[in-house]
Amino acid sequence: MVYTQKCVYGIAVLFYISIQLKEEGGITLKVIEADNLSKTFRIKQKEKGMAGSIKSVFRPQTKEIHAVDQVSFSVEEGEMLAFIGPNGAGKSTTIKMLTGILYPDGGRAQILGIDPVKKRKQLCYQIGTVFGQKEQLWAHLTPYDNFRFFGAIYDIPDSETERRIQEFSDIFELGAFINTPVRSLSLGQRIRCEIVASLLHKPRVLFLDEPTIGLDPVVKDHIRSLIKQMNRELHTTIFLTSHDVGDIEKLCKRIMIVNAGQIVLDESMEHLKYHYLNKKIIEMKLSNHTPLPDLPGLTVLKEKNGQVRLEVDTAVMKINDALRFIDAEQAEDITISNVPLENIIMEIYRSENRVQVP
Amino acid sequence: MSRMLKKYTVIYKSVLIENLQYMFNIAMGFISYFIMCFVFIKLWNYIYADPGDLIAGYTKEQMIWYVMITEMVWFGARSSTITRQVSSDIRGGNIAYLMNKPYHYTLYILAKYTGEWSIQLPMYALLATVMGVTMIGSLPGFRPVTLLASVPCVILGVTVNAVFKLCISLLSFWIEDSAPFQWIYDKLILVMGTLFPIEIFPGALQFLFKLTPIYTVCYGPAKLIVDFSAEKCAEILLTQLLYLCAGLLLMFFIYGKGVRKLYVNGG
Numbered sequence: 070m071v072y073t074q075k076c077v078y079g080i081a082v083l084f085y086i087s088i089q090l091k092e093e094g095g096i097t098l099k100v101i102e103a104d105n106l107s108k109t110f111r112i113k114q115k116e117k118g119m120a121g122s123i124k125s126v127f128r129p130q131t132k133e134i135h136a137v138d139q140v141s142f143s144v145e146e147g148e149m150l151a152f153i154g155p156n157g158a159g160k161s162t163t164i165k166m167l168t169g170i171l172y173p174d175g176g177r178a179q180i181l182g183i184d185p186v187k188k189r190k191q192l193c194y195q196i197g198t199v200f201g202q203k204e205q206l207w208a209h210l211t212p213y214d215n216f217r218f219f220g221a222i223y224d225i226p227d228s229e230t231e232r233r234i235q236e237f238s239d240i241f242e243l244g245a246f247i248n249t250p251v252r253s254l255s256l257g258q259r260i261r262c263e264i265v266a267s268l269l270h271k272p273r274v275l276f277l278d279e280p281t282i283g284l285d286p287v288v289k290d291h292i293r294s295l296i297k298q299m300n301r302e303l304h305t306t307i308f309l310t311s312h313d314v315g316d317i318e319k320l321c322k323r324i325m326i327v328n329a330g331q332i333v334l335d336e337s338m339e340h341l342k343y344h345y346l347n348k349k350i351i352e353m354k355l356s357n358h359t360p361l362p363d364l365p366g367l368t369v370l371k372e373k374n375g376q377v378r379l380e381v382d383t384a385v386m387k388i389n390d391a392l393r394f395i396d397a398e399q400a401e402d403i404t405i406s407n408v409p410l411e412n413i414i415m416e417i418y419r420s421e422n423r424v425q426v427p
Numbered sequence: 428m429s430r431m432l433k434k435y436t437v438i439y440k441s442v443l444i445e446n447l448q449y450m451f452n453i454a455m456g457f458i459s460y461f462i463m464c465f466v467f468i469k470l471w472n473y474i475y476a477d478p479g480d481l482i483a484g485y486t487k488e489q490m491i492w493y494v495m496i497t498e499m500v501w502f503g504a505r506s507s508t509i510t511r512q513v514s515s516d517i518r519g520g521n522i523a524y525l526m527n528k529p530y531h532y533t534l535y536i537l538a539k540y541t542g543e544w545s546i547q548l549p550m551y552a553l554l555a556t557v558m559g560v561t562m563i564g565s566l567p568g569f570r571p572v573t574l575l576a577s578v579p580c581v582i583l584g585v586t587v588n589a590v591f592k593l594c595i596s597l598l599s600f601w602i603e604d605s606a607p608f609q610w611i612y613d614k615l616i617l618v619m620g621t622l623f624p625i626e627i628f629p630g631a632l633q634f635l636f637k638l639t640p641i642y643t644v645c646y647g648p649a650k651l652i653v654d655f656s657a658e659k660c661a662e663i664l665l666t667q668l669l670y671l672c673a674g675l676l677l678m679f680f681i682y683g684k685g686v687r688k689l690y691v692n693g694g
Binding site for chain 1: 430433434437438441444445524526527528529686
């Protein structure tokens, strides 16, 4: 009896300490853990021409591609992480392994303590996925019918599905088109519905693969605000893949860059901005030939027939100052943009000072 | 179990809602069915010189009704969902986006397919009845009450066929194109029991045909409608159930093995 009392007392104390630690931010739950995750694909090869085709029948050749090569990282609950990289870097393969679609050749992954390989179905209830280039909604059904469908698929009671449809319809402003067949919706409206369909079962982790692809800037901004709101209110962990710097800048506090199947950078957004996104490109068409000043932080990338392309390092020089120095009043046309993401990725990849992944 | 059933019922209902919009498109297929049946009516009318003749134990009316029923099942149950769609899902990588939902991909496809033929097949049944009654007259010795046993046989036959066709489509995990295998399977079904009843073939072949699942797809249900007997019904139902179990086991086995070999590029 005394022993039982001691045990109960001990458990209670541990429970109290864990709550206190969590409230103080001392405990952070790792929702995604990848440990030396690897995936190799065998791609068929064929020599050119008819002879090559015949040869490949009798002696098929394959080439091994290490799509993901011993990748390790972890993501904490409520984090918004950008997982980016050039095409073929291994982003989607990593997501597909994390969601249990692909089986890793090596290493292991755990999402909320669940092994995606062994318990994919169990994991489905805890995660949501939005693939901007793929439709998961049934085109001939209305968003409402689709949501009812997803509610049933995820074993949500009908009354609760109704309540959630109403809730998300208000947040994502779907009222005007909730009864219009999906095939008749605009891309922006469809993406909003896709996100709602992925959120209906209230997943703890949401994988977003290029959610704003093909959207106009206004809709993009709207979608980003909604994702932010969702993260804030539902505390959903966001694992975002995008080629859009805007998505990454406005949504994520942490960025992970993957290239050739390996993580080449894992940093906070602030650190990346300070080191890499502080460069702006100014493209101008000048009416008169104006000599360009030679100033620190200002690099002339191209100059031909009045067309000028400059790179401004905003850590050294403000963009306003740069425009003043180059006499922007002479400009017939002017465009200011970020350094393309691909350039940043290439720059990071080429850098010798690769950040070691913890 | 009930939650699982509800899930697949919802998939079935969603396809049903979707396909109700395409009833006119389905009706366009009636033209092919009409031509096919018309040719066979003329053919059998020519073969049966005397109306009282018996060929392989079938009267002329029974034989024509038999072909019309098997063709009805053939046309009413055809769909690209269990063939081309599955193959292209696997080869194109779309399966990746269907797998990460809390249902089994193969059962999801079967539920979708069932939703499709649930509209098609009754439409063809109606057409077959109207055509048969107007062009050949009523089926001799037919008792409507036997439909209570024959209709479940038709449903089971269509499901057995779907499971085996799905097994062939799942081979796309290993091979580039499963269409040639589908073609061979379809032609076997067409010859073994669709265009001609099994009794027409020599005894040794009949025995061989009865060992295949194809025997239960078209022949079994049609035979019961044109010439019902309780023993035959029990035999066909039992065979269908056995093949359904074996087919499902094979389907889950192939899927389980194949999904580990899944190659989804890019995204």
